[in-house]
Amino acid sequence: MHAMQYEITLPADYDMDIIRERVATRGHLLDGFPGLGVKAYLMRERGVDGSPVNAYAPLYLWNTPQGMNSFLWGPGFQGIVDDFGRPQVQHWTGLAYEEGVAAGAPAKAAIRRRQRIPEGSHLSGLVEELALEARRLARCDGVILAATAVDPRTWEALHFSLWAHDAPEGVGDVFQVRHMSAPERKLLAQGRHW
Structure with a gap:
């Protein structure tokens, strides 16, 4: 699994209905995209769920690097x-993926939490702990799915979860889910990825 996200920060007075319309009219285009496990069409609105900014920030869980590359170098x-211009695309190597207790429900909210991996950390023990976080999240009431991944360039861990109800406060960046494409979600390997 490869996790990928680009976040487009928009002006404070930006009409976020433009993003809602964009997702409503184009979101379905990836509903059958080869190699894509999940794409969550995420947005943040300034003043909603504690967000200081307006942003469009889709997050992807890819089954194959070929699928990710086909998307990045293609019309999508x-x-x-x-x-919007060419955004910086962040990507992380997958550590763990878990289906949640609310796996069949539609997604309403998402939480993204980033965690710095301290210098001198014993990596094999740490990644075991990070992978367990996906399992712990997946067992929370209302969680649809949870994933953990690491960027070994910046040594940052990403914890990502989709929720069937409003996300709990204070545990990360909260996003509204406008649509979810999941053509190969069932092919995402559950558990740790090494």
């Missing part, structure tokens, strides 16, 4: 570039 990502 080019549409983002054409409309």
Whole structure:
């Protein structure tokens, strides 16, 4: 699994209905995309759920690097570039993926939590702990799925979860889920990924 996200921060007075309309009219285009486990069409609105900014920030869980590459070098990502400029694309190597207790429910909210991996950490023990976080999250009431991944360039861990209800406060960046494409979700390997 590969996790990927780009976050487009928008002006404070930006009409977020433009993003809602974009997702409503284009979101379905990846509903059958090869290699894609899950794409969560995420947005944040300034003043909602504690967000200081307006942002469009889709997050992807890829089953294959070929799928990710086909998207990045194809018309899907080019549409983002054409409309907003070329954003920085963050990506993380998957550590763990878990289906949640509310796996069949529609997604309403998402939480993204980033965690710095301290210098001198014993990596094999630490990644075991990080992978267990996905399992712990998946057992929470209302969780649809949970994933943990690491960027070994910056030594940052990503914890990501989708929720069937409002996300709990104070545990990370909260996003509204506008749509979810999940053509190969069932192919995402559950448990740790090494």
